[in-house]
Amino acid sequence: MTRSKPKKSLPKQPSRWHAVPLKGSFMITAILGILISIYWVYPQSKNYGLTFILIFAIMFVASAVSATKAPVIEV
Numbered sequence: 001m002t003r004s005k006p007k008k009s010l011p012k013q014p015s016r017w018h019a020v021p022l023k024g025s026f027m028i029t030a031i032l033g034i035l036i037s038i039y040w041v042y043p044q045s046k047n048y049g050l051t052f053i054l055i056f057a058i059m060f061v062a063s064a065v066s067a068t069k070a071p072v073i074e075v
Helices: 024-044 046-069
Strands: none
Touching: 024 046
């Protein structure tokens, strides 16, 4: 019985980056998180306050990019 030659696999082409649509609740969570971090967490602890503000700001930027760059999905 002869063995078949293994098929050569082609190297994967890098896929182009595309934004993924995020839910509106993600943006609302980011906004509320920033506000709560500014008014409640930051006065209690500057380190935790700045960290939470940074995390929620990154979430907000991600949701803004998603809202402007994501493809429109027909329902």
